[in-house]
Amino acid sequence: LLPYLAARPLEPQWIDWISDQKELAFRQSLPGLQPLPGVVDWLGRFKLWGWKQAVASSAPPENVEDLVDVLGIRDYFDALVTPGDLPGKPDPAVFLKASRQLKIPARYCIVIEDSIPGIEAAMSAGMRCIAVTTTNPPEALTQADIVVETMDQLTVEQVESLF
Known part of the structure; x- marks a missing residue:
């Protein structure tokens, strides 16, 4: 995207520097961030049900770790999965990696997503x-099985209907 916006080829080091600055700006914007409505309730309910949970993100590991810490939700998760050298979404690789780490067959996994490429990857x-x-x-x-505006609108019946 950067070479396109610059309308000329760019040095790889410059692209790396810009990317690093973007990620740093993201992490610096996190303090004070709160979970969206219903997120903590559902994380707690899934944990109470004995369901294993993972974050499977295309974001850099530092971003994922900082985000779950700032939101105070790290303890709900059994794994924080980032792609490393895997392709990004809509490729399903990061979700399949999470499935393997949790030792849960993909057909028994539920993905909660807000992006079109993420939904495509899950499916x-x-x-x-x-x-x-x-x-x-x-x-x-x-394309998703269920669509809600916020997690507090999700019902137990909807979740049960997935299986």
């Missing part, structure tokens, strides 16, 4: 998907 992995309309309108997320 390609053979997983169930709950879409949350944080960044896209509901009509853009219809």
